[in-house]
Amino acid sequence: MIGTLIRIELSKIFSKWRSFIGFIAVTVLVPIIQVAMYSEGDEYFNLFTQTLQQQFDFAGNMTNGFLIAFVTLQSLYVHIPLLISLVTGDLLAGEATAGTYRLLLVRPISRLQVVTSKFIAGLVYTNLLILWMAILSLGLSILVFGRGELLIVGEKITILASGDIFWRFLYSYYYAALSMTAVASLAFLFSALVENAIGPIASTMAIIIVFTIISTLNAPFIMAIKPFLITTHLTGWKFFFEQPVAIDKVITSAGALVAYCLVFFTAAAVIFRRKDILS
Amino acid sequence: MPSDTIIEIKDLTKKFKDFTAVDNLSMSVCRGDIFGFLGPNGAGKSTTIRMMLSLIEPTEGIITIFGKPLASHRKEILRNIGAIVEKPDFYLYLTAFKNLEILGRISGADISRKRIMEVLELVNLHERADSKVKTYSYGMKQRLGIAQALIHNPELIILDEPTNGLDPMGVKEVRDLILHLSREEKKTIFLSSHILPEVEVVASRMAIINKGRTVVEGEVQTLLNSGNFMVRIGVDKLHDAQILLENSEWKKHLEKSESELRLSLLQSDIARVNEFLVRNDIAVHSITSTRSLEDYFLNITQGEHS
Numbered sequence: 215m216i217g218t219l220i221r222i223e224l225s226k227i228f229s230k231w232r233s234f235i236g237f238i239a240v241t242v243l244v245p246i247i248q249v250a251m252y253s254e255g256d257e258y259f260n261l262f263t264q265t266l267q268q269q270f271d272f273a274g275n276m277t278n279g280f281l282i283a284f285v286t287l288q289s290l291y292v293h294i295p296l297l298i299s300l301v302t303g304d305l306l307a308g309e310a311t312a313g314t315y316r317l318l319l320v321r322p323i324s325r326l327q328v329v330t331s332k333f334i335a336g337l338v339y340t341n342l343l344i345l346w347m348a349i350l351s352l353g354l355s356i357l358v359f360g361r362g363e364l365l366i367v368g369e370k371i372t373i374l375a376s377g378d379i380f381w382r383f384l385y386s387y388y389y390a391a392l393s394m395t396a397v398a399s400l401a402f403l404f405s406a407l408v409e410n411a412i413g414p415i416a417s418t419m420a421i422i423i424v425f426t427i428i429s430t431l432n433a434p435f436i437m438a439i440k441p442f443l444i445t446t447h448l449t450g451w452k453f454f455f456e457q458p459v460a461i462d463k464v465i466t467s468a469g470a471l472v473a474y475c476l477v478f479f480t481a482a483a484v485i486f487r488r489k490d491i492l493s
Numbered sequence: 494m495p496s497d498t499i500i501e502i503k504d505l506t507k508k509f510k511d512f513t514a515v516d517n518l519s520m521s522v523c524r525g526d527i528f529g530f531l532g533p534n535g536a537g538k539s540t541t542i543r544m545m546l547s548l549i550e551p552t553e554g555i556i557t558i559f560g561k562p563l564a565s566h567r568k569e570i571l572r573n574i575g576a577i578v579e580k581p582d583f584y585l586y587l588t589a590f591k592n593l594e595i596l597g598r599i600s601g602a603d604i605s606r607k608r609i610m611e612v613l614e615l616v617n618l619h620e621r622a623d624s625k626v627k628t629y630s631y632g633m634k635q636r637l638g639i640a641q642a643l644i645h646n647p648e649l650i651i652l653d654e655p656t657n658g659l660d661p662m663g664v665k666e667v668r669d670l671i672l673h674l675s676r677e678e679k680k681t682i683f684l685s686s687h688i689l690p691e692v693e694v695v696a697s698r699m700a701i702i703n704k705g706r707t708v709v710e711g712e713v714q715t716l717l718n719s720g721n722f723m724v725r726i727g728v729d730k731l732h733d734a735q736i737l738l739e740n741s742e743w744k745k746h747l748e749k750s751e752s753e754l755r756l757s758l759l760q761s762d763i764a765r766v767n768e769f770l771v772r773n774d775i776a777v778h779s780i781t782s783t784r785s786l787e788d789y790f791l792n793i794t795q796g797e798h799s
Contacts, residue, residue: 226587229584229586229591231586313582315548316578316582317582320546321600321601322567322569322571322572324567488550490543
């Protein structure tokens with residue numbers, strides 16, 4: 215039965231226009247970034263490496279597909295949670311708003327089955343969106359701009375050889391999928407709590423924005439709670455672009471995200487099972 | 494519990510914080526009944542139905558359906574129930590056909606295209622099967638609500654205000670459908686409605702609840718035949734007849750009216766009043782006795798309020 219329910223939930227998700235907003239947004243934004251990089255890429259590269267160029271000479275195809283994919287991933291990463299929560303925040307609350315709980319929950323299925331199938335369908339949606347983003351940002355960028363070395367200027371300067379980059383992107387996208395699954399789980403939890411679909415979207419974004427701002431502050435008590443904030447672990451995909459890969463940080467952050475997913479799902483399931491359907 | 498009892502509710506209570514919506518309610522529905530479930534607004538009808546469908550957890554009490562406690566046999570019981578609960582809400586972005594297909598599959602039934610079209614035809618929506626529900630009128634959604642309750646061919650059908658929003662023709666169609674389901678398909682129907690004549694026409698047994706409690710329960714006709722009838726008597730000399738009755742044992746039964754002779758009588762007294770008038774030279778040309786469920790319902794619920 216759970217397989218049938220998941221298929222039904224997926225068909226419901228993809229019958230709604232709002233579910234395609236994420237795909238449309240990615241489809242529009244990625245080429246815009248690519249076109250911008252195509253026309254202004256060298257200036258962008260020079261701007262970021264201005265001080266470095268006084269000491270180093272850069273040769274070869276620096277504004278390549280890998281750099282553009284990296285920039286794209288970094289830029290879109292802020293907006294993807296909104297697109298994800300638009301759908302996952304609606305999974306339970308949307309039924310309450312529409313009054314369709316009364317259709318669904320008078321059938322011979324358990325509430326745990328309902329909540330599980332909706333959660334899994336939400337995860338499938340989330341991962342498809344990340345896959346689409348990967349195809350467009352990495353695949354299309356490589357196709358248009360070709361491959362080359364990747365220069366990353368952060369706390370330190372990392373230069374990755376052309377043949378050493380593709381696998382890092384693959385793992386980054388896996389990690390991004392996990393990060394966005396945690397965001398989806400958070401939106402899903404809010405969706406179980408309220409009976410209007412806007413609430414979960416607004417609450418999820420509020421948490422991400424507030425925690426991100428808190429993360430930038432360096433007060434001692436904030437440093438103490440920082441490891442427990444979900445936003446601390448969302449950007450862990452960048453660890454794959456360190457040389458060598460900070461595998462211990464990856465494991466810690468990925469573990470934290472898995473724990474968040476489990477806690478959010480369990481809380482949503484407990485709340486939903488006890489809920490009186492009054493809508 | 495008798496073997497033909499399909500629903501047995503015992504001491505059912507639901508409290509929302511300090512408010513008691515259903516208070517120690519008990520009733521039973523027999524197999525094959527069209528059971529009318531009546532009560533004024535806020536009496537606790539919908540809360541009771543939601544508890545019967547496990548949408549709401551009772552605070553206390555036991556609901557037994559098909560001889561099994563709902564709390565421990567929920568799935569098994571719901572497999573055999575079709576229900577409309579209040580408004581007919583659907584997945585508006587899907588077609589009527591798709592809605593029924595989804596709901597049928599969730600009900601665990603093997604739903605074929607033929608079955609879906611059959612049910613849509615029963616509620617006269619087959620020509621709009623492929624239209625999205627958002628294009629439906631309220632009345633069409635109400636009929637689709639009945640269709641979704643029937644799609645998996647359940648034994649017990651719970652209908653909460655199924656004629657809301659329907660035009661007179663639609664109301665008649667639903668009434669005929671309820672009778673068809675009961676007589677031809679041998680379904681048990683639990684019908685909650687505020688349109689009292691509707692219940693009077695179709696129901697075999699009924700319960701009236703008020704303030705969350707059962708006020709009365711029994712056979713509709715037995716309940717209607719007990720207590721007083723409103724009797725209108727057509728006479729040739731209205732004024733004389735009124736004076737005559739005011740000075741007789743029937744004075745206390747006389748209802749105030751200047752345009753007609755109206756008495757509140759037991760069925761057995763109607764003939765005696767007729768005889769009394771004729772013996773006193775009052776020609777009686779018509780006697781109309783009425784006893785509607787509406788009168789009965791209002792008497793009972795107003796009595797409760799006072």
